Amino acid sequence: MKATIVTIGDEILIGQIVDTNSAFIAKSLDRIGVEINEMVSISDDKNHILDTFSTLQNTVDLVIVTGGLGPTKDDVTKKTFCDYFEDELVVNQEVLAHVTQLIEGFYKREITQINKDQALVPSKCTVLHNQVGTAPGMWMKKENTVFISLPGVPYEMKYLVENEIIPKVVKEYKRPYIIHKTILTYGQGESMVSERIENWENSLPEFLKLAYLPSPGRVRLRLSARGTNKELLENVIEEYIVSLDAIIHDIIVGFEDEETIEVVIGQMLRKYGKTIATAESCTGGSIAALLASVPGASHYFKGSVVSYATETKIAVLGIPEELIQEYSVVSSEVVSAMALSAKRLMKTDYAIATTGNAGPTKGDGNAEIGSVFIALATPSEVIVEEHNFGQPREKVIDRAVFKSLELLRKEILKNVL
Template sequence: MKAAIITIGDEILIGQIVDTNSGFIAKSLDKIGVEVHEMLSISDDKKHILDTFGQLQNRVDLVIVTGGLGPTKDDVTKKTFCDYFDDELVVDELVLAHVTELIEGYFKRPITQINKDQALVPSKCTVLFNQVGTAPGMWMKKENTVFISLPGVPYEMKHLVEHQIIPKVIKEYKRPYILHQTVLTYGQGESLVAERIEEWEDSLPEFIKLAYLPSPGRVRLRLSARGTDKEMLENELATQIKSLDAIIHDIIVGFDEDETLEVVVLKMLKEQNKTITIAESCTGGRIAATITAVPGASLCFKGGLVCYATQTKIDVLDVSEKLIAEHSVVSAAVASEMAIKVKALFNADYAIATTGNAGPSKGDAAAEIGTIFIAIATPNAVIVEEFNFGQPREKVTDRAVVKSLEMLQKEILKNVC
């Protein structure tokens, strides 16, 4: 079963907003065995929309459209649906009652004609009732293709996908199983990982596909199995993952799409009832932001400092001015001192400290641009490593964040009781 996802809106095409709806819809469809054939972003133009509908007609089973539904005059989707299906707009009384209750009951203002027009829907459509907004979804079928229109507001779209579309697709269509297993690796690049697992990859059965998903400092390996026998697919995926683990066990840190390194590290800290703090210079709070983005991080993360300026390291962290003068602010000695001081300040079990030249200029230090020192203070020692991540600046900070977490994980493993 194949689907296409269309986002309508000039604001997407000019880069004013980022389309996050398509990703959510694609993941939701994938979970129930619907293959997304293509994603398109198109303008708020009736002819463009009609042409796109015509191109997708009978090529896919589902076309899901987001955007172009709302109270303003430039929302064209409903009218375009009427043109494509040779239909007319009529008032849906249930939707009208819902809109009236929202406007007059919740917002406490008189309902206008523009608000009432939200209840206009094509007469032939199945209305997808929107409990969290005013614009209803629409489900219409022409020949072998179902066209579904959803509001572009993300939380409204998500509600309709989860509570209306997915249950309806499950009920009305027979679908294959699509199962995924993600292996999270850290510390080696895509080409090196590919070289190490080449023989294993070549031996995969035809119904299992491998995708490499690289990002700074890490590579996700996603195995996707497709078929009609769910138990067989699950067993084969488990067998292949076991074989893969035997080959690259040293760089595998997790087996779940959502089990990022920060999730893994926090899980380890929670299991050991340990805490972490951070003193950041060149990473500018990025490590702390990465950690606190994980729900439940407050159980182990005690806090941190962004000591960006040299004087701040002296005044706030009490790093020795003499030490900085002797070794430079970008040095192993200063990184180590920062980790020790912040660990003591927050009374934490572990600490991370970063200092470096992310670029594009050298700042207060003579070290080469791209040079980063990362220190990890543990209950028993301080470990410092030097790296040069090159340029540009964003790459340097991204790599520093990943490498800091990778080093922390290794030290936690060493200190397991």
């Protein structure tokens, strides 16, 4: 079963906003065995939308459209659906009642005609009821293709995907199984990893595909299997993971199904009842931002000091000025003191600290550009790593962040086993 995702909006095409809707929809459909054929972003132009629909007709089973369903004049999707399906807009009384209750009951203001027009839908469509907004989704079929229209507001789109579309697709379509398993590797680049596993990769059966997903400091190896026998697929993937581990055991640090490293760390900290704080200089709060991005992070993440300037390290973290003068602000001694200070200030089990010269020019320290010191204060010791991540600046910061999180992950495991 194949699908295409279409996002409508000039704001996407001019780079004003980033299209996160397509990623969410693609991941949701992939979980239930729907293959994404392509993702397309198009303008708020009626003829462009109609041409896109015509091109996709009968080439895929599903066309998921987001955007253009708001109450303003530049939202053209509903009218374009009517043109494409030779239909007309009618008032859906259930949608109207919901919109009225939302505007008058929740927002406590008089409903306007623009609000009422949200209840206009093509007469032939199956309405997908949007309980968290005013714009309903629409499900319409023409020949062999179902066209589904969703609002572009992310939380409304997510509600409709999870509560309306996925259950309906599961009920009405027979789909294959799509299984992914991702192996996390750290410390070697994509080309080196590829050379080491070349023979293993060449031995993969046709239904098992390998993808390289490189990012600063790590390479993720995603194995994907597609077929009708779920147990067989899972067993084959597991067998190949075991044989892969025998080849590159030294750089495999874990496995990832749908979770990022910050989610995995959060799960570990909650499971073992441990807490974390950060004291960041060159990473500028990026580690804290990742940790705090996970729902429920307040259970284990106690806070951060972004001590970007030397005077902040002294005044807030209490790093002795003499220590900085003797060893430099970018040093193992200073980063150790930063981690211990954060651990003490926030009364946590662990604390991460970073200091370095991310570039493009040197700051307060004399270390080479790209140099980063990472410290992790654990319940029993302070571990320090020194790296040089080169340039550009963004690469240095990204690699420092993920090296810090990976160090934390490994040490949590050491301390609980």
